[in-house]
Amino acid sequence: MPKRTPMLGLLLVLLALPAVAERPAPLAVPDLAKALSSANFAEREKAYTQLLRLPPARLTEIEEALRATKDDETIVRLTAVAQHVFLKQHTPLKGEIGLLGVSLNPEIIRDTQGEPQLVITILDTQPGFPAAEVLRPGDRLIAMNGKRFPLELTIEDFRRIINATPPGTQVQLTLRRGNTTEAVSVTVAAVDDAGTIALSEAIAQRRALATSYVARVQAKANPATVPLIFKSDDPAE
Structure with missing residues (x-):
């Protein structure tokens, strides 16, 4: 049996190695x-x-x-x-008080089946918070972590839920944007020194x-x- 040359063996090894995916170029x-x-x-x-x-x-x-x-x-x-x-x-994404950094307004509407449903409309987002990279004014939240909002939910109730969520946690939000329904993840943040x-x-x-x-x-x-x-x-x- 003929012997393989070292160069041929190296070539075969290189061909057998999985291709390394190139990193995408930074956005210009x-x-x-x-x-x-x-x-x-x-x-x-x-x-x-x-x-x-x-x-x-x-x-x-x-x-x-x-x-x-x-x-x-x-x-x-x-x-x-x-x-x-x-x-x-x-x-920071660590702290005592969880914040989304949004202004919102809850309202009760009728869903496609004619049943009452609470939606939370995003009025504004605050710069610097992760939510500003995901949510837009006019978005209508219809569920959080897979659960629809109870009809009796108030702004104060929603604030308490978010404040009690540890900063750094991702919450799953279902929203309507225009004529589409989307599922997004938003990281709960905090505010510097808000714990002290x-x-x-x-x-x-x-x-x-x-x-x-x-x-x-x-x-x-x-x-x-x-x-x-x-x-x-x-x-x-």
């Missing part, structure tokens, strides 16, 4: 920023969500894209993105951080107007 912030001014709504929303999910380590790239753009709509959206990514550093100081004071400190940061962004970008995106109301839940 300038390309995503450009997509924010697309005429296609779905393309704009996709780019916006991808930007929101970038880690704080890429905040400088977002700020550079903000300084480079002249489009008003892109400026508004990139400012919101920059503020959100900045505040991620100040949104009043929650309202912790949120006030957070707002001060956001205000200071946006002022710095405005000074660098120097557009005629860059709105402060941080909401004036405390996150209800």
